[in-house]
Amino acid sequence: MDFSLNDDQLQAQKMVRAFVATEVIPTIGEWDRKQEMNPTTLPRMAALGILGVCVPVRYGGQGFDYVTLGLVCEELERGDTTLRVVMSVHMGLNSLSLLQWGTEDQKQRFLVPQATGEKYGAFALTEPGVGSDVVNMTSTARRVGDKYILNGEKMWISLATKAHHFLVVSKTNPDAGHKGMSAFIVTSDMPGVTAGDIHGKLGVRAGSTGWIAMQDVEVPVENRLGEEGEGFKIAMSALDNGRYTVASGATGLIRACLEDSMKYAKERKTGGKPIAEHQLIKQKIGYMQQWYDAARLLYLRAGWLKNQGIRNTRETSVCKWFATDHSVQAALEAVQIHGAYGFSDEYPVERYLRNSKGAVIYEGTSEIHQLMQADYALGNREDRPLRQELPAYDPEFWQSEPAPAAGD
Ligand SMILES: Cc1cc2nc3c(=O)[nH]c(=O)nc-3n(C[C@H](O)[C@H](O)[C@H](O)COP(=O)(O)OP(=O)(O)OC[C@H]3O[C@@H](n4cnc5c(N)ncnc54)[C@H](O)[C@@H]3O)c2cc1C
Known part of the structure; x- marks a missing residue:
């Protein structure tokens, strides 16, 4: 496995990072307070091609691979969990299921308008x-x-x-x-x-x-x-993809906690020195870095397996469980590092903490993932081949236009 990012992946990551920095982070606190979805969120994600990032060009998408999907989710949740949730349901659970299980007619009728962002899926x-x-x-x-x-x-x-x-x-x-x-x-x-x-x-x-x-x-x-x-099988295969987006997004949430905590810890002083120099604060930062690195490696492994077309139910489950559990831990530590300010909406860390909790409930609770991992380890559970697997990432197919029909 080679985890270095190629030019396409870096380009997508850079584009989404810039979108989040300029259009999401400055206003998201206000929408969270209003308890409303910014009406421009979905159209902007559509216009930037984010809603079809990991769908072949012939089905209206951008033709990027599954690793890029993870990178995009990490960047989106670095800004706010709600944007990554859009990717989990629209892309991970719905569009990738159409790609995996849909007939050609269903792909044309439902996947194409979802990938272009003309329609939204849930x-x-x-x-x-x-x-x-x-x-x-x-x-x-x-x-x-x-x-x-x-x-x-x-x-x-x-x-x-x-x-x-x-x-x-x-x-x-x-x-x-x-x-x-x-x-x-x-x-x-x-x-x-x-x-x-x-x-x-x-x-x-x-x-x-x-x-x-x-x-x-x-x-x-x-x-x-x-x-x-086949509904149960389809739902479980959809969750293999949804959980991947949740895991990579939660990795972005850990990064948000880490970056905001480092910034605050370098500015805030007690006893005449920045709190970043106190050993107990360093310990929290050290743990957050460890959780971020481990979560990132786990989702990159799952993304790599998806690119190869290898079944990854166990690997996706363990990365979803690890990343979401540790995003709650990271958010708790981030609030603690911010002291009383962390307890108010003057800083985003209280929102990180509230947002982190959903992901240990949806797409399989942490308890369900713990049981799954135990069952794999004990030999009580194994993955059987599906009638229709998620297609491997083949750049020639994913990035090419369909051949013109005879007579065109
Ligand atoms: C913000 C948010 C968004 C969501 N979005 C969607 C969506 O788009 N589509 C969708 O279909 N669903 C969605 N859900 C629902 C989510 O998938 C469910 O909430 C989740 O599957 C857990 O089900 P439950 O809430 O009914 O809890 P229950 O299944 O009733 O579980 C309650 C508790 O019991 C534990 N438990 C249950 N069974 C066992 C067991 N066998 N062994 C040990 N412990 C167990 C659980 O871990 C949990 O702690 C969303 C939920 C939230 C909070």
Whole structure:
């Protein structure tokens, strides 16, 4: 594995870093206080190509690799978690699932407009009564002729009121456990779909989190992703990609804590010297540096495996668990280093702490990842090949336009 960055990766990293420094960091505190998403966030991310960064050019994207996706998420969350959440649901969970499992027709109808940023995608798995325990979901999809009729409620859905396309998983056979689930692309304009925002959140206040209700929603069979009964598999493969974006983003949050803490510790004095010279403050900085380096290496390893087309469920899980747990730790230390100022919104570290907590809950809680790692170690769990793997990164395919159709 070679972790040196190539010119394409450096260029994407530089572009997103500049966007975050000039357009996100100066105003994000204000949007967080208002508890609203800046209406320019999604259009600007679309205009910069960020919403299609890791999608082949032939499907409307920028044709960058999976490592670049991680680098972009790190930069975005260096500014604010809410921007990385957009990437997790729109790109990691939704667009990459379309790339992995979609038919050519579905890619043209849904992936292309998502990659260009004309439409936004979301992922709807969780329900009011089930999160970790997805197998016991109660929403249903009943086949009637060439349609499915969807009923049920999805809860805690990022971009619920902003997205045009939802990747929804529901039960097609309620008695068949995880084999009775199927995945569908539901559009927000389908009759019977309603959505609303959830207010009063601890963090990601400048982001969009909500619920979706489906009442007798008629979804054409052409909108089913994969085969009937493959919904659980598709959801888990989507999480392999979503978790990668969460992990690389959390690495950016650790970096934010580290950089802001170093700056403050060099300026703030006690006993006539900067607090950065006190051994106990240095210890905190040292730990943050260690967590940042380890989290970064873990996500680069997962990104490298994705580029090779190698299954990476275990490696992605361990990096998501490590990076998110340590972003909470780093944010706690950053607040402590800032003293009373860390307890106020005069400095961003209190927002870092509130934002860090969500990521140890969504896309598999830390407890679920701990259990997964134990099960891999004990030999209770192994990855079996999927019918359709995430495509490896082949620059010739990813960066080329499609061949013109005969007669063009
Ligand atoms: C900000 C935010 C955004 C989100 N965005 C989305 C989204 O876009 N799409 C979506 O589908 N969902 C989303 N979610 C939902 C999220 O994925 C779930 O909250 C998560 O899966 C946990 O489910 P739960 O909240 O129902 O907790 P539960 O599953 O009820 O768990 C409660 C507690 O019990 C523990 N626990 C559960 N089972 C076990 C076990 N077997 N062994 C040990 N401990 C266990 C958990 O670790 C946790 O501590 C989001 C959540 C948040 C907070």
